[in-house]
Amino acid sequence: MNYKSNLAVTLSLLLVLMTSCKAVDNANNKQKGGVIGAAGGAILGAIIGNNVGSGNNSELGAVIGGVVGGTAGVLIGKKMDKQAQEIEQEIPGAVVERVDDGIVVTFDEKSGVYFDTEKYNINAKSQETLNKLAGVFAEYPDTNILVVGHTDSSGPASYNMTLSKNRAEAVTNYLRGKGLASSRFTTHWFGEEQPKYDNNTAEGRSKNRRVNIAIVPNEDMIEEAQRESNSSQ
Numbered sequence: 001m002n003y004k005s006n007l008a009v010t011l012s013l014l015l016v017l018m019t020s021c022k023a024v025d026n027a028n029n030k031q032k033g034g035v036i037g038a039a040g041g042a043i044l045g046a047i048i049g050n051n052v053g054s055g056n057n058s059e060l061g062a063v064i065g066g067v068v069g070g071t072a073g074v075l076i077g078k079k080m081d082k083q084a085q086e087i088e089q090e091i092p093g094a095v096v097e098r099v100d101d102g103i104v105v106t107f108d109e110k111s112g113v114y115f116d117t118e119k120y121n122i123n124a125k126s127q128e129t130l131n132k133l134a135g136v137f138a139e140y141p142d143t144n145i146l147v148v149g150h151t152d153s154s155g156p157a158s159y160n161m162t163l164s165k166n167r168a169e170a171v172t173n174y175l176r177g178k179g180l181a182s183s184r185f186t187t188h189w190f191g192e193e194q195p196k197y198d199n200n201t202a203e204g205r206s207k208n209r210r211v212n213i214a215i216v217p218n219e220d221m222i223e224e225a226q227r228e229s230n231s232s233q
Helices: 001-020 029-038 041-046 059-066 070-090 124-139 156-176 202-208 219-231
Strands: 095-099 101-108 143-149 187-188 211-217
Touching: 070 095, 070 101, 070 124, 070 219, 124 156, 143 156, 156 187, 156 211, 187 202, 211 219
Parallel strands: 143 187
Antiparallel strands: 095 101, 101 211, 143 211
16 A cells, blocks of 8 residues: 555545544444444543543443454444434434443533433433333334433532432433333433533533433344344455
């Protein structure tokens, strides 16, 4: 391969890595799945607030898992791309990102699932959004769902930890109540410990009061993709 070809490949890879678009465009595993390999998971963990590389929060690391490479990864990527597109269409206010083999949906006070001050009950507006999300989840039973709660830094840290726990569990319990299997869900919370925005501003605090939902392929989806991959070789 000559210098110009090498340069073109390098620039193409940089463009893929630097692009920050919606859902599928964010990390399209239909294209990337074949070369990502099994060392992934850190990017997804960073978005939901779990530092996978530190060795902490092993429960979340186990749920996230690694990224499936090869043809099986491409097949999984296609299914997850489709699910991400459906979520984006059903819930246009949410931030939907395709990362590694998973999908991360972020809700804050402006995007469909939110809580009144110091409350953790699911209000009527949030119910509408979660009903739509549950409908998409029902179409894709071969995925696991991770719900993670966060708060801003207002108030005592211990109080915020409990509040984020209650809010995350409220979302999980509501979705379970829509007929989704309990075994698909893992719930975690970080209180004020994992801010993504500046807590010194009202806008930043609003965005930090968020719930992330990560959707990842379960063992059934992975095994099916591996079987399809082997049969095509």
